[in-house]
Amino acid sequence: MLTLQPQDAALDCQADSWQEALDQAAASLHEAGLVEADYRDALHAREAQGSTFLGSGIGIPHGTPESRGQIHRTGVRLLQFPSGVTWHDGNRVFLLVAIAAASDEHLEVLRRLTHVLDDEGGAERIANTDSAEAMVALLAKPPAKARLDAGTLCLGFPARDRFELALAAAARLRQADCVDARFVAAITEQEPVALGQGLWLVSASLGVSQPALALATPERSFSGPKGVVNGVFCVATQGDVHRALLERLADLLDSGEGEALVDADADHVLARLSGESSRAETARATLLNAHGLHARPAKLLVQAAREQSLPVRVRLMEGAAETVSAASLTKVIGLGARRGQTLIFSAEGEGAQAALAAMVAAVKAGLGESVRPLADGGLADHASRDKTAAPTEEAAQEPVADDTVLPATAASPGLAIAPVFVMRAPSFDYPERARDLTPEKQGDAECQRERLGASLSEARDQLRALIGTAKGGDVAEILSMHAEMLDDPELHEAAFEGMRDGLSAEAAWWQAIDTAARAQEVLADRLLAERAADLRDVGRRVLGVLCGVKMPTPPQRPYILVTDDIGPSDVARLDTAQVRGLLTARGGATSHSAILARALGIPAVVGAGPRALTLANDDELILDGDLGRVIVRPSAERRDRAELRLKELERLRREAHGSRFEEGRTADGRRVEVAANLGNTAHAADAVEQGAEGVGLLRTEFLFMAHPEAPDLETQIGEYQRAFDALDGRPLVARTLDVGGDKPLPYWPVAAEDNPFLGLRGIRLALTRPDVLETQLRALLTAAGDRPLRIMFPMVKDVDEYRQARAIVDRLQQEIGAADVQVGVMIEIPSAALLAPSLAAEVDFFSIGTNDLTQYTLAIDRGHPELSSQADGLHPAVLRLIQMTVDAAHAEGKWVGVCGELGSDAAAVPVLVGLGVDELSVSVRQVPMVKARLRGITQATARLHAETALAQATSQAVRDALETL
Structure with missing residues (x-):
């Protein structure tokens, strides 16, 4: 959120024209390091579209959406023009709030300026302000508003006279934290004043923390010594803040509708006091x-x-x-x-x-x-207590019939047969306002803040315990990220702001989480929904502590877990000795939960739709993580076949593990190297133990994401040396820094883009900071020494980008003298595959990233909740691009690897071999099985698989045809 600071203000500016004032605003943003110098043109372009004048002498110039790439970081500069500048729309401007905002953050600034716009003397005060502090105070602090809402109403009170009603109204204001005991005492000494129409008024200013208006009405109208009593208004006065409420009260009396308040409910009372006519x-x-x-x-x-x-x-x-x-x-x-x-x-x-x-x-x-409807909001909407909400999507689904095949998305390979345990999200029932909490939880904003702090502390302890017992490095890494989210100061401040507005700790915390999660989902890119899922997972953990709610306890027997979606911390808690498989209604194959399921070796199928949640506990299920489908309450015949296949798979796993150190070869001797994909150098030793013949993909961004600033040369050398040492002479393919899109770095801000995955990321981003790229390359070459190093650049679209990066490698290699170095590119953009012949003439190798290549080829967001199942790397269009790449490389005598998820897909392995791929790089746990799969095919059968796949029209047709071979 943008925050106005005194150092952002420049007073006593002068300009002869609005163009000159706009130039000064652009220069101020540039001098502050917020934007590039060319952002000046963006400010002028925005004015050409329409004036950014708001009112009360204020303009908020900002760039066009197309100029977001020129923004280094978000910020604001205030420029005061005491003499005023005539704007191009004829208005007089005394203050420019110049904004550099990579997304829509300037809209929040506009919201906070609305109080100034309604101030008739605002323009004069802005022009005459003589200090930066006063300017910021004028803009940032909206005037106090008197409170009148359902919380200040006391309707149907069993009172016998107007004095009791006055006291009840005062007590209600105290309960609403608007006044203290001194105010109540002052009211008890007053004689209510008659307003007419059976309404009376009392007021006091002593002990008022927030001006407010309360109304107490009796159970039924009655007559007292001085007339009819329909209700007593109680005003907590403070300066002139309460005046607007009194004016609305006067309007109510003028309309003659005061008598109608005695039998009215809260909605009706508020409607009348809001100025809404009874005839409307x-x-x-x-x-x-x-x-x-x-x-x-x-x-x-x-x-x-x-x-x-x-x-x-x-x-x-x-x-x-x-x-x-x-x-x-x-x-x-x-x-x-x-x-x-x-x-x-x-x-x-x-x-x-x-x-x-x-x-x-x-x-x-x-x-x-x-x-999206509120029902799509997940926990945020469970928290609301709207009993009239429409039935959930789950409830509207027809139950799944016996022996039905439920199609979904393969997320983690393997086969499981077991009864299901359906884990439904718990309901977190809590009041919105702090005053409505149970007595032991009630209290002011500071009390709610302490409650949240204690819950955050307990949640941290839970995460530390999970990290300590986590199975698999990916699990620990993601849980560590969750722990960092708990310490996010922006989340804390957003929650504290809600508490200051009277929200309970529960409501304020979830509001902060939900707002941040929706910002990820809506403003950036749909793939960032996976990060939003992590935010909500963290939020649920804290909310569970606050509400004393625990997740359902799974049975102490083997089961297949069925759930709407599952957070990484839920995966980390799974008992792998009992969980046979995982089935989710939502999610994609690239979600964190799917990644962790693969890391833990749990078969998983995701995106099965809401029908999956209609299953009952103990329903038997066959879950096929290779084909991406499940069979609900299978027939005896189908179950027998699955049992035989499961036994065969278990036998193959045992044999594969026993033969894991053999070279990767087909049955007739064709060499296909099997390497491992690593997200951390710490896993290199494990890869060797599983039989990996090298590292086919080291995602080096792990090192950059683990530090608050770019790691220096020595730090990087130490990390890379650890991998080289563990590999003991085996080759290491290191992908240079691949950030941007869904992997931002806090110390390398990238301006928000309408579509980050078609913007600055991969090599195109690295080339904007050649010093960072050069340090990384120097570290890799130094750490390698005479050991085999393969450097590849991500997201290369054509040979020009490759040449720029290769030039840095060549220069450094001459200086350092590393002996065994090859330089290649990842083929993950269709243009690179189409231009493979020109690239192959200059590179040493290709490595095909099938995840992104599939996404960009099919124009399907692979994290999309509805379309992810269609983002299949076995689509014939993707396979043709792979074939083009292999043919171009082999024509130049270069080798080709595959490092995407397709490399470990059992159905895809023979197809890739048939297309001529020389190396398969897969997750560490999949290395033995991929080697075993190679030993079960020949070059002839592999070519048949490839030809059959290329002859199909759709990915489903490919998979169906391959099943018959």
Whole structure:
């Protein structure tokens, strides 16, 4: 979130024109290191699209979406022009809030400026402010608002006189943390003042922490010594802040509707006190936008209101009782509506129903943004206590019939036969407001903060225990990342802000988690949904501690775990002695849970859809992690066949493990090297123990992601030497730093892009910082010495990028003198495969990254919850690109490896061999089985598999045809 700081302000600026002022703003952003110098053109281009003048003498110049690549980091600069500058739309500007925002963070700045825009004297104060601190205070601190909401109402109180009602209203304000005991004492000494229509008023300023208006009504209207009593208003006064509430109260009395309050419910009372006429028709709409009613959707809502034939007003059901014009952008933004909250529209007169229907339709359509129903929100929506919600998707599904094949996505190879245990997410039931907690949990914001702190501490202890017992390095790494998320100061501050607004620790924490997760999902790229899943996994852990809720306990017998989705910490807790397989309704083959299932050797099938959750505990299941399908309550015949296959697989595993140190060869002697993919040099020794003939892919970014700043030369040399030492002369293929997209580095910020996976990542990003790339290459060459080193560059699109990077290697090799070095590229962009002949003439080898090659070839996000099952590397289009690559390499006498997930796919191994691939690099645990698979085929059968696959039209047709061979 952008924060305005005094050092960001420049006072007493002068400019003869708006163009000159804009140039000064661009220069200020550039001098602060926020943007490139060319960002000036982006500011002018944005003004050409429309004025960025807001009102009250303020403009917020910012660049166009196309200019985000020119932003180094997010920030704000304030430029004051005391004499004013005439803007191109004719308005007078006294302050420019110049923004460099890589995403939509400037919208939050706009939201926080709405209070200034409504201040008639705001422009004068901005022009005359003589200190940076005063300027920031003026902009950043919105004026206090008096409180009036359901929490300040005490309706139907069994009172016998107006004094008891006054005391009940004062007590309600104390319960709402608006006043203290001194205020209540002051009210007890007052004589309520008659307002008319049976309404009375008391007020005090002593002991007020937040100005507010309370109303206490009796069970039924009664007559006292001085007249009818329909209710008593209690005002906590503070300066002039409460004046707006009193004006609305006066409007209520002028309308003659005061008597109607005595039998009204909270919604009706708030509607009347909000300024909503009793004659008005109303309609409600739940806001579904992930980031609430920020500027873009607010603008479309305002446009919809202006298109109606009569005025439309709107208020927030969960907020202060204030109705505003739906045609006012600043008023609408000022509501601060968040996802899941309810907008109440009102209109009066002929055509009101049609106008309200149009407003509701605009909200449901997303106001220009892609939105999802609340039921898709996972835990955030379980936390809400809306008993009228529609049935869940799971409940609407037909049960799966006996002996039914349920198609899904293969995530981790293997076969399992066992009864299922269906683990459904627990319900976290907690009140939204701190005042509604149980007595032992109640308290002010500081009390809620302490509760959250204690829960964070316990969650850290849980994660440390899991990390200590984790099986597999990938598990420990991801859990360590979870532990770091717990210490994220932005999450803490977001939660504390919610607590300061009166939220319970539970509600504030989940609001912070959900907002951060949705930012990952919506603003960046769908593949980042996997990071969002990690955030929610962390959030659930803390929420479980706060609510005292524990996950269901699995049975103490072998079972197949069935769940909607599963977090990495859940995978880490799995007892591999009992869990035979994993089936999820959601997720993709590249999700963290799938990666960890492979690391633990658990067969897994993901993305089976909500029907999977209709299974009952103890239903028998056959789960095929190779083919990506499950058979529910199989027939005796099908089960017998599966039992035979399972026994055969277990026999093959034993034999494969016993022969793991043999060379990778086909039955007729063709050499195919089998290497291991590593995400950490610490696993190199394990790879050798499993029979790996080298490392076919070392993901070097692990080293960069493990440090708060770029690791220096000595650190990198030490890490790489550890791998070379463990390999004992076996070759190491090291992929140079591959970050960007879903793998950002905190010390190497990349401007947000509309599609990060078509932007700055891989070699194209590394070439923007040649000093970092050169240090890494120097470390690799130094660590290798005379041992075999294979350097490959990721995301190369053509020979020009390769030449730039190769030139650095050649220069360093002459200096260092490493003896056995080859330099190649990863083929993961279709253009590289199509241009393989030109690349093959210059590279030493190719390594095909089938995960990204499949994604880019099929234009399917491999993490997409609905489409990931179609992102199959056995698609004939992908296979043709592999064939083109192999043919081009062999024509130049160069070798080709495959380092993507396809290399360990049992159905794909003979196809890849048939296409001529020379090396298969797979996960460490798959090395013995891949070698065994090679020993079971000949070159002739491999060519038949390849020809059969290439002759098909779809990936499913390929798999079906291969099954018949």
